[in-house]
Amino acid sequence: MIRQLLAIVPPRERTLLRTVLALQTGGAVLQGVAFVLLVPALRALLGSDPGSAWPWIWSLAGVAAAQSVVYYLGAKKGFEAGASLSRVLHHRIGDHTAELPLGWFGPARTGELSTLTTQTVMAIMRVPGYLLRPLVNGLLTPAVVVALMYAFDWRLALAATATVPVIMAVYRWTTGLTEKADTIRAKAMTDAAGRVIEYAEVQPVLRSFGRSGQGGSRALDAALDAQRDASHQVVRAGVPGLLGFTLVVQAAFTTVLVYGTYLALGGSLAVPELMALLVLAARFVEPMTEAANLGSALRSARGALAAVQEVLDVPPMPQPDHPVVPAGSSIEFDRVSFRYGTGTVLDEASFRVPERTMTALVGPSGSGKTTVTRLIARFWEVDSGAVRIGGTDVRDVTTEELMARISVVFQDVYLFEGTIEENIRIGRPDATAEEVRAAAAKARVDDIVRRLPDGWDAQVGEGGATLSGGERQRISIARAILKDAPIVLLDEATASLDPENERAVQEALTALTADRTLLVIAHRLQTVMAADQILVLDGGRIVQRGTHDQLIVREGRYADFWAQRNRAQGWRLGAMPAATDAGAAASYDPVGG
Numbered sequence: 070m071i072r073q074l075l076a077i078v079p080p081r082e083r084t085l086l087r088t089v090l091a092l093q094t095g096g097a098v099l100q101g102v103a104f105v106l107l108v109p110a111l112r113a114l115l116g117s118d119p120g121s122a123w124p125w126i127w128s129l130a131g132v133a134a135a136q137s138v139v140y141y142l143g144a145k146k147g148f149e150a151g152a153s154l155s156r157v158l159h160h161r162i163g164d165h166t167a168e169l170p171l172g173w174f175g176p177a178r179t180g181e182l183s184t185l186t187t188q189t190v191m192a193i194m195r196v197p198g199y200l201l202r203p204l205v206n207g208l209l210t211p212a213v214v215v216a217l218m219y220a221f222d223w224r225l226a227l228a229a230t231a232t233v234p235v236i237m238a239v240y241r242w243t244t245g246l247t248e249k250a251d252t253i254r255a256k257a258m259t260d261a262a263g264r265v266i267e268y269a270e271v272q273p274v275l276r277s278f279g280r281s282g283q284g285g286s287r288a289l290d291a292a293l294d295a296q297r298d299a300s301h302q303v304v305r306a307g308v309p310g311l312l313g314f315t316l317v318v319q320a321a322f323t324t325v326l327v328y329g330t331y332l333a334l335g336g337s338l339a340v341p342e343l344m345a346l347l348v349l350a351a352r353f354v355e356p357m358t359e360a361a362n363l364g365s366a367l368r369s370a371r372g373a374l375a376a377v378q379e380v381l382d383v384p385p386m387p388q389p390d391h392p393v394v395p396a397g398s399s400i401e402f403d404r405v406s407f408r409y410g411t412g413t414v415l416d417e418a419s420f421r422v423p424e425r426t427m428t429a430l431v432g433p434s435g436s437g438k439t440t441v442t443r444l445i446a447r448f449w450e451v452d453s454g455a456v457r458i459g460g461t462d463v464r465d466v467t468t469e470e471l472m473a474r475i476s477v478v479f480q481d482v483y484l485f486e487g488t489i490e491e492n493i494r495i496g497r498p499d500a501t502a503e504e505v506r507a508a509a510a511k512a513r514v515d516d517i518v519r520r521l522p523d524g525w526d527a528q529v530g531e532g533g534a535t536l537s538g539g540e541r542q543r544i545s546i547a548r549a550i551l552k553d554a555p556i557v558l559l560d561e562a563t564a565s566l567d568p569e570n571e572r573a574v575q576e577a578l579t580a581l582t583a584d585r586t587l588l589v590i591a592h593r594l595q596t597v598m599a600a601d602q603i604l605v606l607d608g609g610r611i612v613q614r615g616t617h618d619q620l621i622v623r624e625g626r627y628a629d630f631w632a633q634r635n636r637a638q639g640w641r642l643g644a645m646p647a648a649t650d651a652g653a654a655a656s657y658d659p660v661g662g
């Protein structure tokens with residue numbers, strides 16, 4: 070476990086942990102010596118000249134004092150190392166997860182990461198401060214005691230030595246008994262943590278269906294039941310093991326006692342010596358039972374280390390050995406195939422979006438439109454084929470360079486807890502206050518700010534809870550305007566916005582998309598009509614491509630799609646005033662058409 074821990078931490082913490090280990094080792098050896106010094110001290114006290122015990126008593130006091138100092142330093146460094154470990158592990162987990170492909174972040178990961186950064190890190194933090202001392206004592210003090218016992222009576226020392234393999238074997242057996250139950254409990258706890266988070270997140274849905282009370286989440290109840298059962302199983306498996314171990318340790322002590330008594334009765338061992346050696350044997354047992362009582366904490370620390378290691382072992386998104394800077398902002402899919410797990414989403418799809426043009430992506434729900442945008446931003450890796458930006462494979466571009474070239478405006482906008490200004494600044498952290506305000510003004514965010522009582526200082530709440538959907542989207546557009554990337558990937562809102570928000574969002578998009586390469590998942594017919602190119606995605610392939618005028622006269626998916634959309638209730642082409650339509654169409658046309 071110590072080796073595992075040393076491997077996970079940076080050099081400074083490694084040195085700190087080694088210091089703690091050295092101090093605890095020193096303390097354990099001194100404790101063994103102090104125990105052994107009891108033998109001559111007691112022998113002298115119980116013998117014919119009690120006065121001769123003084124030198125031993127003083128030595129004992131000296132060793133005990135040294136041991137206290139070493140323990141104090143060990144405990145101090147141990148707590149220091151614990152606090153440092155927590156900081157370092159949080160950083161390592163945070164830094165590493167930031168480099169993982171987005172495919173790793175499935176729904177179950179929220180609970181896993183939350184458990185990892187709380188309970189798991191806490192279990193590891195306890196190792197240097199609380200667990201190391203009893204663990205080192207349990208192993209080293211008995212070893213020192215047995216070794217020094219040979220100096221007084223080799224026969225009793227040999228008897229004590231003989232008990233060691235038996236004690237070790239029983240310890241292994243008891244560990245084996247609880248290990249499986251511990252693993253199941255750890256998994257059940259992680260599952261339950263994930264379910265609790267999910268339960269909190271789906272509250273609006275549950276409430277809207279009148280499911281806020283009892284039985285709101287069967288999955289959560291099941292996860293909590295599984296956690297309770299797993300905890301019972303740990304107790305059921307652990308108690309017999311612990312009892313068994315304690316019994317064996319006591320039996321070992323009794324064996325030494327019986328053997329010592331036998332030797333004393335036979336006259337080959339003086340009674341004061343026997344008394345002293347028995348006191349020693351009793352003390353020899355103590356650290357071992359103390360260490361055994363910590364078995365569960367030790368196993369959970371070991372499990373915790375394994376869990377952290379497992380996350381750290383997930384390979385990060387590979388970075389190119391020889392990074393290339395793309396020469397432009399065109400987008401190209403070259404026979405791209407992709408699947409999330411089972412079921413192909415893209416099957417050798419090929420298309421090209423020339424620089425500074427607008428391409429509208431249309432297709433049935435689930436046809437892979439969002440996936441196309443995710444692959445451009447390299448949130449996932451393609452299974453085969455290549456995605457290119459400015460003629461360069463995205464795998465040959467560093468994440469930083471790629472992200473600098475792309476702005477993504479998705480429908481589900483997430484805002485961080487903080488002010489509107491802080492949320493916009495994410496687009497370009499080094500932007501001046503004026504630049505942030507200018508981007509906000511272009512995206513019509515200043516209208517929102519004016520309305521809020523705290524203005525620019527207003528907090529948006531976690532996820533932007535205090536703002537409407539349209540307002541959140543305008544902030545996300547302001548971020549993208551501030552970022553000023555040459556490629557914009559845009560998922561148009563499907564949800565209908567109120568007219569004021571609708572107009573504001575359109576204006577914001579006009580400001581964002583002018584003079585850029587634009588790939589838009591189009592839901593509005595006027596956007597589709599204004600596109601330089603329309604790509605119809607179906608069955609994992611681009612089944613049609615061309616302008617609206619070219620495609621509308623051909624039979625096929627696009628003509629069907631167009632007819633269907635026109636028929637659909639609430640479809641905006643008929644519902645919106647002509648002036649707005651024209652304005653919206655113009656706003657999406659990068660060449661001003």
Ligand SMILES: Nc1ncnc2c1ncn2[C@@H]1O[C@H](COP(=O)(O)OP(=O)(O)OP(=O)(O)O)[C@@H](O)[C@H]1O
Nearest residue numbers: 409410414432433434435436437438439440441590
């Ligand atoms: N993270 C994921 N893990 C597994 N499958 C996924 C994931 N995301 C999407 N899918 C699946 O991949 C397919 C394509 O999804 P995608 O979101 O790209 O489609 P879409 O055309 O954007 O759909 P919509 O128009 O409904 O938003 C769907 O079948 C979807 O269920």
